[in-house]
Amino acid sequence: MTATVPPATPTSGVPAEPAPAPTRGALDQDWRRLVRMGAVGAVAQIFIALSNMPVRLDERVIVKPVLSLGYLTLLIVPFAAGHRVGHQIKREGVPVHAAGAHEVAGGAACGALAGGGLSLLAVLLANFDLREPLVNWSPMLAELLAFGNETWFAVVVWLVIGTACGAAGGALRLLGPRTRRAVVTMALAVGGAAVLEPLVVDLAEGMRLEALTDRLYARRGGVNWTSGLGLAAASGILAALGRGRLQQARAHIAELEGASRTRTNGLLILATAAVLVILPLFAGKLTNELLANVGLFVLLALGLNIVVGLAGILDLGYVAFFAVGSYSAAVLTAATSPRINPELPWLVALIVVVVITGLVGLFIGAPVIRMRGDYLAIVTLGFGEIIRLIFLSDWLSGWFGGSQGITKIPGAGIFGLTDVAGTDPRRVFYLVLAFCAIAIYVSWRLERSRLGRAWMAVREDETVAEAMGINTVNVKLLAFVVGAVLGSFSGAIFSAKVGSVFPNSFLILVSIVILVVVIFGGMGNIVGVIAGSAVLIGVLGGPKQPGLLAEFSEFKLLIYGALLIWMMLARPEGLIPSVRRSRELHQQEMAQDAWLKGQVEDDNHNDGGSPKAAPAT
Amino acid sequence: MIRRRRARGGAPRTGVDWFLTFLRVAILTVVAVGILAFIAQEIDTDNPFARWANPDATGLTGAQFRGLIISGVAQGSMYGLIALGYSMVYGVLGFINFAHGEVFMVGAMTGMITSNKLADAGLWESNFIGSLVFIVIVSMIVCTLVAVIMERVAYRPLRGSPRLIPLITSIGVSFFIQNASIVLLGPAAKAYPDVPDWVKDKHTFLQIEGSRILVVVVAAVSMGVLWYLVEHTKGGKAMRAVAEDAEIAALMGINVNRTIVKVFAVGGAMAGLAGILWGILFRSVIHSTGFLPGIKAFSAAVVGGIGHLGGAMAGGLSIGVAESVGPLLILEPLGVSGVSQLRDAVAFAVLIGVLLLRPAGIFGERLPAEDRT
Numbered sequence: 008m009t010a011t012v013p014p015a016t017p018t019s020g021v022p023a024e025p026a027p028a029p030t031r032g033a034l035d036q037d038w039r040r041l042v043r044m045g046a047v048g049a050v051a052q053i054f055i056a057l058s059n060m061p062v063r064l065d066e067r068v069i070v071k072p073v074l075s076l077g078y079l080t081l082l083i084v085p086f087a088a089g090h091r092v093g094h095q096i097k098r099e100g101v102p103v104h105a106a107g108a109h110e111v112a113g114g115a116a117c118g119a120l121a122g123g124g125l126s127l128l129a130v131l132l133a134n135f136d137l138r139e140p141l142v143n144w145s146p147m148l149a150e151l152l153a154f155g156n157e158t159w160f161a162v163v164v165w166l167v168i169g170t171a172c173g174a175a176g177g178a179l180r181l182l183g184p185r186t187r188r189a190v191v192t193m194a195l196a197v198g199g200a201a202v203l204e205p206l207v208v209d210l211a212e213g214m215r216l217e218a219l220t221d222r223l224y225a226r227r228g229g230v231n232w233t234s235g236l237g238l239a240a241a242s243g244i245l246a247a248l249g250r251g252r253l254q255q256a257r258a259h260i261a262e263l264e265g266a267s268r269t270r271t272n273g274l275l276i277l278a279t280a281a282v283l284v285i286l287p288l289f290a291g292k293l294t295n296e297l298l299a300n301v302g303l304f305v306l307l308a309l310g311l312n313i314v315v316g317l318a319g320i321l322d323l324g325y326v327a328f329f330a331v332g333s334y335s336a337a338v339l340t341a342a343t344s345p346r347i348n349p350e351l352p353w354l355v356a357l358i359v360v361v362v363i364t365g366l367v368g369l370f371i372g373a374p375v376i377r378m379r380g381d382y383l384a385i386v387t388l389g390f391g392e393i394i395r396l397i398f399l400s401d402w403l404s405g406w407f408g409g410s411q412g413i414t415k416i417p418g419a420g421i422f423g424l425t426d427v428a429g430t431d432p433r434r435v436f437y438l439v440l441a442f443c444a445i446a447i448y449v450s451w452r453l454e455r456s457r458l459g460r461a462w463m464a465v466r467e468d469e470t471v472a473e474a475m476g477i478n479t480v481n482v483k484l485l486a487f488v489v490g491a492v493l494g495s496f497s498g499a500i501f502s503a504k505v506g507s508v509f510p511n512s513f514l515i516l517v518s519i520v521i522l523v524v525v526i527f528g529g530m531g532n533i534v535g536v537i538a539g540s541a542v543l544i545g546v547l548g549g550p551k552q553p554g555l556l557a558e559f560s561e562f563k564l565l566i567y568g569a570l571l572i573w574m575m576l577a578r579p580e581g582l583i584p585s586v587r588r589s590r591e592l593h594q595q596e597m598a599q600d601a602w603l604k605g606q607v608e609d610d611n612h613n614d615g616g617s618p619k620a621a622p623a624t
Numbered sequence: 625m626i627r628r629r630r631a632r633g634g635a636p637r638t639g640v641d642w643f644l645t646f647l648r649v650a651i652l653t654v655v656a657v658g659i660l661a662f663i664a665q666e667i668d669t670d671n672p673f674a675r676w677a678n679p680d681a682t683g684l685t686g687a688q689f690r691g692l693i694i695s696g697v698a699q700g701s702m703y704g705l706i707a708l709g710y711s712m713v714y715g716v717l718g719f720i721n722f723a724h725g726e727v728f729m730v731g732a733m734t735g736m737i738t739s740n741k742l743a744d745a746g747l748w749e750s751n752f753i754g755s756l757v758f759i760v761i762v763s764m765i766v767c768t769l770v771a772v773i774m775e776r777v778a779y780r781p782l783r784g785s786p787r788l789i790p791l792i793t794s795i796g797v798s799f800f801i802q803n804a805s806i807v808l809l810g811p812a813a814k815a816y817p818d819v820p821d822w823v824k825d826k827h828t829f830l831q832i833e834g835s836r837i838l839v840v841v842v843a844a845v846s847m848g849v850l851w852y853l854v855e856h857t858k859g860g861k862a863m864r865a866v867a868e869d870a871e872i873a874a875l876m877g878i879n880v881n882r883t884i885v886k887v888f889a890v891g892g893a894m895a896g897l898a899g900i901l902w903g904i905l906f907r908s909v910i911h912s913t914g915f916l917p918g919i920k921a922f923s924a925a926v927v928g929g930i931g932h933l934g935g936a937m938a939g940g941l942s943i944g945v946a947e948s949v950g951p952l953l954i955l956e957p958l959g960v961s962g963v964s965q966l967r968d969a970v971a972f973a974v975l976i977g978v979l980l981l982r983p984a985g986i987f988g989e990r991l992p993a994e995d996r997t
Contacts, residue, residue, distance in 0.1 A: 058807035140737040142810035321788050323795070373643045374980055381720045381791050382979060385922060389972035392919075396969040402960050480640050515915075519799055526792065565803035571796030575789055576781055591786070 030107030041092055041113055045120025048088035052124040055080055059143040060562055061151055067558045068229025069201040075229075076558065077151070082172050085121040089114030089173025093180045106180040118173015122165045125152060129161035189246040196242035201230050202546060202555055206294055213289030283440060287433050295432035297545060299504065300552040302439030303497050304540040308524045309446045309533065310493030315522070316531035316588070317459060318486035319466030321384040323518050324371070324391025328491040330513035331367050332498020334398060335360045337413040337508045338406070344413050346406045353419035353503060360499050361492050368491030372484045391515055399510035412509035419503035428503065435504045442496045450533050453489070462486055463531075467591055516564065517550050523567045526574055529581025531588040538583055543567070644980065651977050658954030692948050698836040698905060700944020701843035705898040706921035707928065707936035708850065709771075709891025715867040715931035716887050717783075719790045723774060723797035725918015727767050727892050731899020732909040733805060734763040736814050739903070743817035752820050756900075764896040770801075771892025772885055780881070798914075805911040813910040816903045823904070839901045846897055847937050850890065854933060863887055867931060916968055920947070923975035929985030938986060947971040 055061065065077035093110035095103050131137075132149040153161035182190060200207070204224055211220040223234045230238070260271055287295050307329060314322045338344045339356035351359070371390045375383050398407045407413065418428025419438060428435075453459045461482045464472040473479050502508050520543075528539020547563040548554030559566070574581065580589035590597070664671050706728050713721045738759045742748040748755045778797050782790045823834040854860035862883045865873040874880045902917070903909060924943045928935025950970045951960075960966070978985070 054804075054808075058804070060807075139740065140809055143808070319788070321791065373640050374647055374976065376640065377644075378979060378983070380788055382926070382983070384788075384791060385720065385722075385919065386976055386979060389919065389975055393969045393972050396966060400965045400969075402966065478638075480638060484640065516799075519795060522792070522795070562803075562807060565800060565807055568796050568798075568800030568803055572778055572793055572800060575793040575796065576778070579785070579789055 030105045031109040033108040033112035035109060036113050036116070041117050042120065044088050044092045045117045045123075048084050048117065048121025049124025049127070051084050052081065052121055053128050055084065056125060056128055056148060056152070057141055057143050058562065058565070059148075062143070062145075062147050063561065064558050065151065067556070068225065070197065070232050070235045071225035071229035073232055076556070081125065082168065085118035085169040085172040086176040088121045089118040089176030090179055091176075092117040092173075093177050110177040110180045111174050112177070114177020115170045115174035118176065119166055119170040121173065122167075122169015125165040125169070126162040129153060129158055129165065133158040185247060189243045192246035193239040193243045197230060197235050197239050200235075200238055204228065204230075205555055206297070209291045209294045210286075210289055213291060280444075284437075287436050290433075292432055295436045297555070299432050299436040299439050300549055301541055301544045302436060302443050303501055303504075304521065304524060304544040304549055305443050305537050306439065306446055306497035306500075307494055307521050308528070308536045308540050309443075309450050310490040310497070311521050311525050312531065312533070312536045313450060313453065313462075313493065314486050314490035315525055316536070316585070317454065317466065318462040318483055319380075320376075320483055320486060321380060322387045322487070322490065323384050323515070323522070324387035324389070324394075325490070325494060325521055326513050326515060326518040327371065327387075327391040327394040328364055328368060328494035329498045329501070329517065330391075330394055330398065330510075331364050331491075332360055332495030333502040333508045333512070334407055334413070334498075335363045335495075336499035337416045337502045340503070341413050341416040343415045345404070345408055353417075353499075354421065357496075357499050360495050364491045364495035364498075365488050368488040369484065372487035372491075376480055376483050376487070388515060388518070391513075391518055395510050395513050395515075398513070410510060412507055413502075414507040416502050416506050416508070418506075419500065428506065435500070439500055442500065446493050446496065447533060447537075449489075449493070454533070458482065458485065463587060512551065514550070519571075520550050520564075520567060523571050523574075526579075526581055527570060529583040529585060529588075532581070532583055532585035535581050535583035535585065539581070542582075543570075648980055651980065654958070655954055658958050661958060662953050662956075689949075692952065693945060694832050694836055696945035696948030697941060698839045698944070699948065700924075700941035701840050701847075701937070702898050702901045702905070702940070703917060703921045703924045703944055704937035704940025705843055705846065705894045705901070706917060707924040707940050708847075708894045708933060710922050710925040711928070711930050711932065711936040712863070712867075712887050712891050714925065716863065716870075716884055717779070717790070719787060720794065720922065721779075721891075722791065722794035722918075723778075723801060724771075724891065724895060725914035725916075725921065726798045726801040727771050727774070727914070728895040728899050728902070728917060728921075729805065729909070729911065729914030730770050730801065731763045731767045731896035732902045732913055733809065733814075733899070734766045734896070735759045735900040735903045736816055736909050738762050739817050748817050749820070752823075756904075760897060760900050763900050764893040767892040767896030767899065768889045769892075771888040771895070775885060775888040780884075798918075802911050802914070809911070811911065813908050816907040816909070819904070819907070835904045839905060842897070842901060843937075846894065850894065851933060853890070859883075859886055916971070919975075920971045923971065923978070926975065926983075927978050927985055929987035932985070932987050935985060935987040942986075943971060943974060946974050950974070 060080045061077040063077070064080060065075045067076040068074070069076055069079060092113050093106065097103060129149065129152045132144065132152070136144070138144045149158070149161070152165065154164065179187065179190070200223065208220050208224065211217055223230060223238070225231050260268075260275075263271055287298060290298070307325070310328070311322065311325050314320050314325070336353070336356055338347060339349055339351045339359055340353055342348055342350050371387070375386050375390075378386060397403055399410055401409055403409075404411075418430075421438070461472070461477045464475065464477055465479050465482055469479055501512075505512075524539045524543050525536055526539075527543055528537070529535025544552070544554060546555050547559050547566060548557070550564075553560055554563070578584075580593075706724065709724045709727070710721060713719070713724070739748060739755065742755045742758070774797055778793050779790055782793060819835070823838065825834065854863060862873070862878045863886065865876065865878055866880055866883045866887075870880050873883075898917075899909075902913065920943050921940065924939035925936050926939070927942055928937070928939030947967050947970050951966055955966060955970070
């Protein structure tokens with residue numbers, strides 16, 4: 008492909024943006040790519056249908072009475088495939104074609120293929136019985152696919168829907184940046200309103216604004232289509248009027264330096280804190296429970312962020328510290344703990360818990376710290392599992408209760424003022440918030456300290472860090488211990504909140520979920536990690552905690568897995584990347600850019616010498 | 625690893641070094657005391673040493689001990705087959721394909737589905753060996769496909785990225801496959817159809833179940849075939865060359881991408897075979913089947929020296945025997961109760977112990993050139 012297009016003649020030191028090439032014809036497609044994309048879409052569609060997602064999620068209505076979450080999961084694939092197939096890889100010196108009929112036609116064809124997957128599935132469902140291995144091979148699925156009609160209807164309708172969605176996806180490329188932003192904002196507004204429904208309803212009740220939510224939401228869930236339209240229109244107009252002012256403002260803040268930067272940051276933090284302190288007062292049990300869960304995971308994620316994000320140690324057994332924190336808090340405070348039950352007040356117990364977890368961190372960290380990164384990951388995973396197995400075993404059941412766990416753990420008493428227990432999620436949230444504030448402050452200060460810089464140096468190149476006089480072993484061990492202590496806070500609060508601890512609350516998958524949260528949000532970035540927990544734990548839910556989309560509980564781990572793969576492939580630096588980390592990850596590309604720049608300068612220097620082709624990729 | 629330790633020779637010993645030394649000594653002491661206590665019990669359960677270690681010691685009979693070793697060998701040869709995949713991929717790409725255990729699980733699942741279908745058709749009882757061969761072939765094909773698709777989708781785009789990135793991706797792949805199995809096939813454990821008596825029953829020869837003999841024989845044969853493939857065919861030579869140095873291999877005219885795909889395919893096929901062996905041994909499979917054997921097989925690969933084919937098999941056997949005999953040989957004589965629950969913990973402990981005592985494994989690692997320098 009590169010060879011056919013002549014490289015643009017560079018005019019200055021920086022490669023100039025080539026003028027857009029004319030649009031391509033509707034039939035001038037890269038058919039192989041299109042068919043491949045369509046086939047992948049079809050497989051994805053069949054997978055989603057057979058995973059039972061559409062049937063289970065059909066109950067959650069998004070826009071009443073038009074769209075349910077179940078159908079949305081089926082529509083999103085042809086849309087995405089149709090949008091993606093029109094994507095052009097931008098290469099330096101290669102002009103980008105303007106979007107036109109080509110994109111719409113390609114998207115439609117691709118979407119039709121993807122939708123065809125469901126047509127095929129409908130035919131198969133009608134003619135074969137594969138219920139034996141595939142548990143969701145049910146008449147219910149067939150009915151859902153055919154909208155209650157005959158099979159032929161399903162075949163036709165999914166081809167049509169696929170084509171339409173694909174074409175819409177392709178057509179998204181035709182819109183100018185401003186219109187596209189408006190469209191995306193509209194979709195986000197309606198989708199967000201639907202997803203946040205339980206939260207909004209709960210808050211509205213607390214603020215006595217039921218009249219508003221009654222209008223917005225239908226009686227049995229979902230946005231009314233009339234108010235949905237209104238919401239879309241309002242947000243679209245806002246977005247069009249805003250013209251990206253928000254982004255400008257953000258860029259402006261990012262550019263600030265010195266005293267004004269500190270002041271703006273302080274104001275932002277103050278505003279967020281105020282909202283977080285005031286909001287729970289109006290919220291009901293559900294919202295507070297959700298916020299408390301998110302907070303617990305923010306604590307865990309901040310701890311793992313220090314280990315993985317700052318020091319670059321992939322600790323897969325992080326749940327061990329959570330477990331040790333929970334169990335030691337339980338043993339120290341509960342009267343029912345089998346062997347020793349000093350029944351300490353929670354705050355006193357917390358100090359002991361921190362010491363114990365710190366020691367466990369040292370004990371686990373010391374043997375693994377010299378290992379190569381990947382061995383270390385597996386060995387920490389082993390430690391995480393060993394700790395759980397030990398809590399579970401009969402051997403130490405005299406101490407930790409074995410599979411029965413420890414129950415009737417009292418709530419966390421704070422100086423005799425209040426007693427924080429799971430029955431009152433609001434108090435739990437405030438407690439979690441306080442600890443989050445501590446953890447954020449500690450992480451923030453550490454990141455900018457000598458130790459934090461040493462961690463980052465070790466992460467980026469251990470040998471060089473050692474040559475610079477950093478004691479890599481001690482520094483990494485400290486990261487382990489600090490991470491462990493932060494995890495133990497979460498554990499101590501968890502045991503007081505739930506009131507009981509069982510070995511099976513500490514499966515390895517908890518570690519993996521925390522890892523996904525950290526990676527999704529942005530490794531090494533405090534704001535990113537918090538945003539990651541809020542989005543993932545808040546919307547999808549934690550390993551055992553339900554999120555806003557409670558219907559997703561069966562599928563959330565699947566989604567976490569897919570998300571982890573996708574993040575690593577598409578955006579390893581996370582949603583809100585840390586500057587340094589993303590520089591490290593895209594080292595190669597940056598080197599390539601620099602090289603290209605050098606080439607261009609050489610060309611200029613030679614003054615019309617033989618133009619060099621763009622580097623083959 | 626060896627090189628690094630030698631380089632540290634002159635460096636001052638830090639607290640961590642002392643701690644590690646202490647830990648090594650402690651591990652060896654516990655193992656030694658446990659074995660001594662076991663021997664003391666075997667000689668006479670009433671002698672004071674055995675009584676001191678475990679007041680209600682019973683010791684093991686010879687038949688029990690032999691049974692444990694044999695089941696350890698059977699499971700170990702299965703671990704060895706899985707370990708081959710870890711070892712080969714590590715040799716070529718230099719990262720741990722965490723999702724390899726899941727490929728094994730897919731193999732066991734495929735075997736379960738096909739064998740149940742065959743049993744419905746009545747072929748399973750009438751022609752057991754034929755059906756077995758059939759499910760082995762189906763499972764190997766499916767697993768090869770899974771492994772190759774995995775490589776294409778998740779790992780190839782990440783070639784050349786920082787080392788932990790493909791590892792994290794493989795964790796994601798593992799998580800995804802496991803949960804995909806839950807949503808597609810349901811969360812319950814699923815059973816293989818009943819096997820003929822000669823597989824189930826103990827034979828007069830050494831009192832071993834037929835299934836164990838079958839597993840060991842199949843594993844040995846496939847190991848031999850694989851050894852021939854890698855050491856004596858052109859494709860195998862290409863694999864070894866890529867493992868040695870991918871860039872130079874490419875310069876020599878070897879298609880590196882295709883060779884890597886082949887490595888994944890071979891590893892996948894071996895995992896598929898191991899999945900069927902799991903089915904024969906345990907006759908039940910669940911979505912989490914792949915996790916623990918996967919970790920243990922990885923330990924086996926490390927024990928044998930990663931990148932080393934024979935080492936993987938030897939490591940598998942040692943891990944299998946250790947986890948089957950270890951708890952009763954070392955922990956029970958020391959008075960730890962409920963040892964069978966700690967089997968998996970013992971397997972992990974073996975991994976940690978090996979990495980502490982001899983990180984390069986028994987036969988030494990064969991790492992890609994870039995890791996050695």
